[in-house]
Amino acid sequence: MKTLGLIGGTSWHATIVYYRLINELVGKHIGTQENPPIIIHSINIKVMREQNLDKIHTTYLDVAQKLEKAGAQAIVICANTPHIAYNFVQPKINIPILHIADATGKEAAKLGLKTMGLLGNRPTMTKGxxxxxxxxxxGIETLVPEEVNVARAHNFVSNELTHGVFTDKAKGFFLEEIGRLRERGAEGIILGCTELPLLIKKGDADIPLLSTTDLHAQMAVDFILG
Incomplete structure (x- = not known):
């Protein structure tokens, strides 16, 4: 098995989910009495909350280089938003960063979905x-909520979900937004916050829901097992 480096901490709740999923999925292939070699570096979520792009870039580059030096053969960033640092970091290291958008895009293409609604926090929905x-x-088009609902979604993600708080009010809002995106032409919905699949389950809506967490974890497992 190949050694995987995980950059976690944004949030640590999401990191736990990634670690559990990767181990469970690998276990299905090699047996539950074994587990894959994984190196985890957890970042203080404050780095993302300060919204200083230069600091985000340098922090993620520093951690990626440390993981590479420690023996990681690829890196997975255990959240959607920190992928904002991908274009800065990837050219400066010698191992691949497995991008969450590639994991999502492959699944959407497999399902024949051409227009996807995207939910998450503000940077994930608006930074492109x-x-x-x-x-x-x-070749997939992406729809995001109207500005007022971008703000509400960001509030729920930043002030509740990343703190491990999952309320009926938050779930009701996101289900309503799924309906609005569907009315605008979305054929499926990207749950683009690692904590969203903990709040919204696939049976909660009658439209395909793509959990970036699950798809990214599977991508990591495919790499580990070669």
């Missing part, structure tokens, strides 16, 4: 680092 890959690599 996921929609650009979906469009340029997979």
């Amino acid at each position: 680092f996921i929609p650009k890959i979906l469009k340029n690599t997979y």
Whole structure:
């Protein structure tokens, strides 16, 4: 098995989910009495909350280089938003960062989905680092909520979900937004916050829900097992 480096901490709740999923999925292939070699470096979520892009870039580059030096053969960033640092970090290291948008785009293309709604926090929905890959690599268009609902979604993600708080109010809002995106032409929904699949389950809506967490974890397992 190949050694995988995980960059976690944003949030630590999400990191736990990634670690559990990767071990469970690998166990299905090699048996539950074994587990894959994984190196985890957990970052203080404060780095993301300060919204200083230069600091985000340098922090993620420093951690990626440490993981590479420690023996990681690829890196998985255990959240959607920190992929904003991908274009800065990837050219400066010698191992691949497995991008969450590629994991998502491959699944959407497999399902024949051409227009996807994207839910997450404000940077994930508005900075374009996921929609650009979906469009340029997979020909998939991305819809995001109207501005007022971008703000509400960001509030729920930042002030509740990343703190491990999952409320009926938050779930009701996101289900309503799924309905609005569907009315605008979305054929499926990207749950683009690692904590969203903990709040919204696949049976909660009658439209395909793509959990970036699950798809990214599977991508990691495919790499580990070669």
